[in-house]
Amino acid sequence: KAGVTQTPRYLIKTRGQQVTLSCSPISGHRSVSWYQQTPGQGLQFLFEYFSETQRNKGNFPGRFSGRQFSNSRSEMNVSTLELGDSALYLCASSYLQSNTEAFFGQGTRLTVV
Amino acid sequence: KNQVEQSPQSLIILEGKNCTLQCNYTVSPFSNLRWYKQDTGRGPVSLTIMTFSENTKSNGRYTATLDADTKQSSLHITASQLSDSASYICVVSAGTGNQFYFGTGTSLTVIP
Numbered sequence: 492k493a494g495v496t497q498t499p500r501y502l503i504k505t506r507g508q509q510v511t512l513s514c515s516p517i518s519g520h521r522s523v524s525w526y527q528q529t530p531g532q533g534l535q536f537l538f539e540y541f542s543e544t545q546r547n548k549g550n551f552p553g554r555f556s557g558r559q560f561s562n563s564r565s566e567m568n569v570s571t572l573e574l575g576d577s578a579l580y581l582c583a584s585s586y587l588q589s590n591t592e593a594f595f596g597q598g599t600r601l602t603v604v
Numbered sequence: 605k606n607q608v609e610q611s612p613q614s615l616i617i618l619e620g621k622n623c624t625l626q627c628n629y630t631v632s633p634f635s636n637l638r639w640y641k642q643d644t645g646r647g648p649v650s651l652t653i654m655t656f657s658e659n660t661k662s663n664g665r666y667t668a669t670l671d672a673d674t675k676q677s678s679l680h681i682t683a684s685q686l687s688d689s690a691s692y693i694c695v696v697s698a699g700t701g702n703q704f705y706f707g708t709g710t711s712l713t714v715i716p
Contacts, residue, residue: 495647524704532708533693533706533707533708533709534648534693534695534706535706536703536704536706547703581647581648583647592650592653593638593650594650595640595647595648595649596647597646597647598646598647
């Protein structure tokens with residue numbers, strides 16, 4: 492059974508650009524959560540999607556958005572990139588709600604220059 | 605304020621020794637607590653998940669304990685190996701389980 496797949500693994504963008512990250516959950520999993528990880532702040536929750544609906548949202552500005560498709564794949568979009576958005580972005584999938592076991596992908600390392 | 609604090613921030617131990625990592629939380633209402641291991645440059649991997657009624661859960665050489673009264677959890681690693689070198693993150697979920705609070709992790713280095 493394939494694990495959680497995130498693409499791309501690495502990305503370099505310039506300030507002001509936008510970026511879209513992709514996450515394919517484990518087959519059969521319906522919940523996808525997104526996290527930002529930086530050395531100073533640790534892991535921070537962005538949002539969770541379940542059956543194409545956003546169920547919960549962390550404390551991030553509106554520049555961060557996401558969506559989930561009918562096949563449970565999810566995308567995260569960051570608009571008007573800032574230097575501080577440089578981070579490792581992780582997604583995790585769960586079978587039902589994220590209260591159950593969550594499996595993480597390898598992450599997308601975003602660098603904003 | 606819902607918070608998760610981990611200690612120590614970093615730890616260096618000799619291969620073969622045991623160690624214990626701590627996690628204190630003020631999250632309410634408590635749903636569950638998870639310990640993750642994160643190798644450098646990789647995504648976190650779940651070690652244990654415990655609900656309110658569970659006091660101890662083991663996963664090989666990893667044993668997690670939970671005291672819901674004092675809101676403390678510990679992760680005990682037995683007979684450490686070089687591959688245990690990683691960051692260990694404590695995550696507490698609240699409410700219906702959809703709100704997550706993360707500790708900043710303990711960086712463990714096992715040396716030969």
